[in-house]
């Protein structure tokens with residue numbers, strides 16, 4: 001005799017299939033391009049600039065971004081930078097790697113044709129550049145690791161946004177980026193963007209500290225031995241969320257920075273957060289504009 005399923009059982013089945021589908025979509029993402037790590041090892045090995053130039057020149061998107069950034073107001077050049085070699089020398093190793101990682105990451109954030117895609121990418125770049133400002137202030141040494149984790153911390157949203165639009169007829173933009181928001185994602189779709197991000201990062205064979213930070217950036221206390229690093233990613237995420245967006249003169253009122261113990265942990269005061277915002281909007285405006293364009 002066939003028993004009819006209860007409403008609760010149908011819901012459970014629906015969640016199970018939905019989560020399987022979402023995880024499968026995450027696992028199908030193409031691998032993260034390894035050009036960034038190749039360039040990093042060339043620079044670490046002090047390889048001749050010609051080798052770095054040759055490697056980059058195979059990738060037109062990255063080459064274009066590097067030239068665009070070298071020619072942005074940020075570098076205040078008197079004459080136009082036309083050659084890749086000149087641009088590489090001008091940017092320096094750290095900024096060069098940052099541009100390459102950002103150009104690789106844009107592959108996963110869509111074409112920027114929707115508001116969700118644009119906002120998610122802008123938030124990711126803002127978080128990454130904020131991480132550089134904070135790292136400099138607190139003398140944190142793992143600058144590039146922090147930059148990569150900060151840039152990709154919300155990578156799970158690229159997949160979850162798609163399902164959210166289909167199943168909830170709304171975007172994750174309306175779901176808050178805190179623990180309450182995480183619970184809301186799990187209730188609605190059976191999985192949250194942190195867990196999904198962790199799956200993606202491990203599939204990409206990212207270093208364990210970056211994968212842990214992506215997987216726990218809203219609950220750093222769950223990151224085990226990577227808690228300290230994850231706290232830092234959590235902090236720069238909150239800072240980036242608190243900065244006013246373009247055409248929005250009001251700071252994000254929903255983010256109460258002082259109530260989060262992570263700020264005290266790293267000795268970040270309210271005055272310092274204002275300075276970080278100022279540095280991002282003035283000192284880094286050119287980089288933000290170039291990297292923020294999808």
Ligand SMILES: [Fe+2]
Nearest residue numbers: 153154177217
């Ligand atoms: Fe997040």
Ligand SMILES: [Fe+2]
Nearest residue numbers: 153154177237
């Ligand atoms: Fe975020």
